[in-house]
Amino acid sequence: MTEQSKSGRTRGAGSGRRRKQPAGRRKAPILISGAAAVLVLGGAGLGYVYLRLDGNLQGVDINAQLGTERPHDVDNGSLDILVLGSDSRSGDNREYGEDEGGARSDTAMVVHVYEGHKKASVVSIPRDTLVTRPSCTDGQGGTVPGERRAMFNTAYEVGGPACAVKTVESMSGIRMDHYIEVDFTGFKKLIDELGGVEITTTQAIKDDKSHLDLAPGTHTLDGEQSLGLVRTRKSVGDGSDLGRIQLQQAFMKAFIDQVRSVGVLSNPAKLYGLADAATKAITPDSELDSVQKLTGFAKGLSGIGAGDVHMVTLPVEYDPRDLNRVLPLEAQSRQVWKALGNDLPIPASATRDTATGKADGLVK
Template sequence: MRTDGDEGGGEGGGGVRRKRRRTGRILLAVLGAMLLIGAGSAYWLYSDLDGNLKGIDIDTAIGDDRPAKLPTSGQNILILGSDSRAGANANLNTGHVSGARSDTALMVHIPEGRTRATAVNIPRDTLVTRPECTKYDGSTVASARRVMFNSIYSQVGPACVVKTVEQMSGIRMDHYVEIDFAGFKGLVDAIGGVTVTVDQDIHDSSSGLDLTKGTHRLDGTQSLEFVRTRHGIGDGSDLGRIGLQQKFMTALLGEIKKQDLLGSPTKSYKIASSLTSALTTDTGLSSLSKLAQFGSSLKAIDPSTMETIMLPVRYDTQDPNRVVGAQPQDKQLWNALRHDTTIPASAKKSPATGGKTP
C-alpha cells in the first residue's frame, strides 16, 4: 500500500515512507548541536554566534491549555525538520515544491538522569485532530478533525504543531527545535563527513545516491541523498528503509561526539556556525548560553542507547493514502513515555509495516 499526495504543499508520492527516511538527519543534527555547544570549555569559541539563533515564543502562543510539566528533571523536545525552499535550501535538490513544511517530526523523550533518549517519529501523513490554535497574526483557527499532520506547520504555524503533539500524547513539550535541509548538509561537511556501511549496492536515480556494497565516507550532499533514498533498495518504501536511516543516525551522532573540539578550533567554529544558523528554537533555548547549558545536560547520552520508534499507525479505512494512530499500540506508547515505564514490544510494531518493528 502506498501513501500518495501531500496536503499543505507536499511533494508527490510515498508521504508516510518519506517521513521515515528523514528521521536520522534531523534528530542527530539537533542533539549533536546541543552536545557540541554544551562542550563547556570550548564555548568561548561560539560566543559571537549567538545572533545566528532564531527564537519562537511557544509558551505565549499556546497559553495554558497544556499537559502538566514533568515533576522530574526529564525533558521532552519536539524536533521539526523544515524543508523550506527559501534561502540556502533553494539550491538543494529537495523536490519540486515551494513554501515550507514540517517534513519530519520527532518527539524526543529524555528521562530523569538524561543518560538515554527515546525518539518517536510521527509520520507526516498521519490524520490527527488539530486543536484550536492561535496563528502568528493573533487570529484563532478552530479545531478540526482528520487533518494531515504535516499541513499544520504551513497552515497554522509551529506552536500549533507543538500543541497538537501535546494533545495527541498527553505529554508537555519542554522545548521546540527546528532545523532545515541546508543546516544538515552544512553539519556533515563541517565534521568532515560520516562513515556508513551498506550491505548491498544502492542505485537511486530519484535521490541521486549511487553506492556499492561496503563502507563509504559520505559528504553533506551524499548524506542528503542517503537519508532520502527510497528507490533502489528493498521494496522502495520509506517504512522499509528504517534500518538504513537508523544506521545513519547512530553514525552521525557518534561522529559529532568524537570530534576533537579543543584540538581543532577552526572545525569546531565551522560546526557551531553551521548548526546555529540552521536552528530555530523556543525562547528557552534561543541563546548560546541557554543552548550550551541544555546541551551540557545531554552529554551523557550514548548514541548506541538511543531508541527511535515510529508512532504505531495503520492505513486509514477511508483514505488508504493516509494513516491514523493504531490502537491500542498508540496509547500504550504514549502512556509508557508519560510514566517512564518500559515501552511494550507491541507498541513498537506498526500495522502499516505488517506488524514489523521499524
C-alpha cells in the first residue's frame, strides 16, 4: 500500500525511499541502525509475532503537528532521520534521578543516509548548544513561543518531539523524513538481549554519576554499563557534553557491529527477544509505527555497516559568556548542512579547529 504526500511524492509505507532528481535539488541512543538491523535480520520470520510487537510501538504524528511550514522535500534518494535519546526520569528511568522541569533530549543525532543507502553520515548536536528556538505547537495543540539563546535540548522539554524536529529543521534547512526516540530502560534491555557490546578503552574511565568503572582494556558491557558509558561526561576529556558525544559515537559503531554479528536467523527465541526489546525501546514517528513499516524501512538500511558511517559533531565553540554552553560556528555549520542537503560527504574543513571535548580515541 502506498500513500500520496502533499508534494505529490508517492512512497511505500515506512520505506522513505526518494526518487532521483537532478543534482543540487536536495531539498543510526544510538538505536536507529541497531533496531533496524535487528528487525532486518529476522526478515519475514517476524510475521508470526507482528501483532504482539506492534503493541510495543506508539507513534508520534510529527507531520500533523508541524504543518506545511517546513523545508522543501525534494526527492534524491537520501533520507534524514532525527534520533533523540530522552533523559526523562519518569517510570523505570527514575533510578537516574528525579525530573527537573520535564524530559529533555539527552542525545541528538541527525542521521543522513545517502542515495543508494550504502553509506551514512551522523551529525551529533550537543544538548548544550545555544540556538534560536522557533515557536512550536506542542502535543496538546498549544503554542510554545520561540526563544533566542535557548539550549537545544529545551526544544523537546517545552514542545515535545515536534518542537525538536522543527528546531533541527530551522537550524539545518533540511526536512527530517523520520523521527525516532530512544528510552533509557529500553536501551539497557536491548543491550542485555544482545549479550552485551564489546568495546576497548585506552584509559581508565571512572564516573560516580554514571556508575561506570572501567580499567584500560577490552570489555563486554552489559546494558547498565553501556548506558553508563553513553552518559559519562565529567570524568572524560574536558568534562563537557562534547566529550560524552565522542563516547556515544564510538559506542554506536561498536553497537552496529555487534547487532550485525548476532546469529538470530537460527534462533527464533533470540530473534523475538531482540525484536521485542528493540520495539519497546523506541518511539517512532507515525510513518514507522508498525513492525511492517519499520521492517520495510530497515531493509533499506541493512547494507550499512559501522565502517560505512561517518560521524561528526556539529561545529561549535565554547560560549565566551558561559563556558558551560556552546555556540554553532556559523560558516562551518553551513558547510555541514549544505553538504547533507546536496547528498554529499561532509568536508573535513567543516570540523577543523572546532571544540571537541578531548575524549577522542578513549573508546574503540
